[in-house]
Amino acid sequence: MSAVAAIARRPRTSLTLWIGLALVGIHVAVALLSLVWTPYDPTGMTGGRLAPPSWAHWAGTDRLGRDFFTQIMIGSRIALIVGTSAVAVGALIGVTLGMLAAFATRLLDDALAATLDILIAFPTLLIAMLVVAASDTASLGTAVLALGIALSAIVARLTRILAKRVLLMDYITAARTSGTSWLGIVFQHVLPNIWPTLSVNFALQFGLAVIAEASLSYLGLGAPPPNASWGRLLQEAQGTVYTAPIGAIAPGIALLSLVIGVNLLADGLRDIADPTRRVSR
């Protein structure tokens, strides 16, 4: 069953879901648009320096006179790519590890759990910085990989706990008795049952990843120019935040609206994935 079909079949879909869809939809649309059109050349001097918002420059210009709105549009693209890929990397590694731990012998499980606890004690950003430092060039790819690896520990721990709880259920034992293999159990029962909780967590992590990428870029460890990530925009606006506050406000709003949108969307989708939460028929 596709999510779209499920939404369409149910007219009373929660408001959360629609607002989330709208916010994320706007960002996706803007990101796609930025591939073929932006108001100005992102690297060109297009007006006065630090110009306030006007009809010609909706979000003003930066200290080199580049159009700020153009850069935010491109930043949308980067945020979406970084968020999605980092969560995908984190989910792939994390869910696999967590599932292994849940099914593993006690010794291996304890070892994995302890390792994860130690990893989680390190701030996500610190782990990401270490990974970036270990690879000698800063690029979008390294940033994504670094964030994905950093996030995977959290995903793994959550997956392990959730999966263990499902594995205690009688229907698992019944399925095992009727001859379902471990792999069958994972894909038929465990993953679907932990998915609603995991997906909400992925949305949180998407937000974390976008913010962490902004932080990495802010520290000069993220995507190098001309990738105008919101983090870099914020960093550049730092020195002029009192004279031209729009430089910090605009990327801030962009960042916030995307993170909130993704979280609302995940909340709404969880309600669809879980039949016990659906509006009764």
Add this chain to the structure above:
Amino acid sequence: MSLLTIDGLNLTIDGKPLVSNLSLSIGPGERLGLIGESGSGKSLTAMAATGLLPRAILPSGSVTLGGQQVIGAPDRVLDALRATVAAFVFQEPLTALDPLLRVGRQVAEPLQRRARRDGRALAGAALNREVLALLEQVALPQPERIARSYPHEISGGQRQRVAIAMALACRPQLLIADEPTTALDVTTQAEILKLIDGLVRERGMALLFISHDLPVVAEIVERVVVMRKGVAVEAGPVREVFGAPRHDYTRSLVAAAKAFDAALEGTP
């Protein structure tokens, strides 16, 4: 040849004994009750019988199910064995079904697996028919509606019937019912008990019936094993064990059941 033979089973966790030197056997079509207070090791014994013990619990001794040694056997061997020999019905109807799957889907799953094992294809309308037939056999009203429902949309007693249907779908030789009526109200309890009794007779299945409730066990099985703190204290035909209990613990069980009956009938 017996279906299930447990011989000198010991279960330990971190070196501490949970079940000690337990032996029992069930032949084809036989009905055995396992009775004992909560925590006496009944469920663990049933798990050990099918090789589904939690990993922390270590078994020793011998368990043969359908002629195959269970203890130490790899999952690959046990998967195939379990599918044809034994099926479970559990105590808690809330956790007996996957909350995310429609009832029909859940019943279809073991049906299809069984068909595949028998070398026939089962899908589409034929599968649907078998699902509905099975739901009818466990006396569920409006099987079409139930098949379309999610577990939370049907009652506890109905969920337990679905769980029984799923167990039957595997066409097992042995049905293991672990306190299948404990979580239900008294009327539903009696109905489920009657259903299990009828189905087991009809299909000539063997039954391992686990309960802490003496009258319930006495009603449905031929022989009993009485467990206490992981040890079998008494075993034999129902009439002998409950008619002339030899062990103090069994005596106290019988006395309690009698007192309860008396209280129900209003005689002092």
